[in-house]
């Protein structure tokens with residue numbers, strides 16, 4: 001299987017088709033400046049027919065490159081979809097050929113985080129940023145008051 005097609009005729013006798021493929025990331029068709037998806041997409045799962053539906057159970061893994069939100073350096077992150085199931089009525093697959101690339105693409109794009117951070121979330125420049133962002137703590141709770149009183153007596 002080198003494309004995203006499932007031939008439903010071949011499954012009508014109850015055959016379970018294993019899916020275990022690596023696809024070029026081209027089908028993800030992402031044209032964002034900052035987001036780069038160029039690693040192979042590993043897809044595993046299966047396809048079979050139950051009653052009048054084509055059932056596909058799939059999971060996909062790949063990597064994306066995004067700029068670190070702290071230092072802006074490119075960082076590679078793992079993308080992994082949870083196993084998801086497609087259920088498509090055979091009546092909607094008039095041609096007998098189901099192309100699952102669109103559903104697969106959507107499932108993968110859902111996993112892309114809004115932010116990425118290098119070094120698995122421990123960007124070396126994060127400390128500096130946090131110091132910069134730190135706000136003075138306001139004494140709202142009673143313990144601050146008690147503390148204040150204690151010191152007032154000294």
Ligand SMILES: [Zn+2]
Nearest residue numbers: 068071118123
């Ligand atoms: Zn960073």
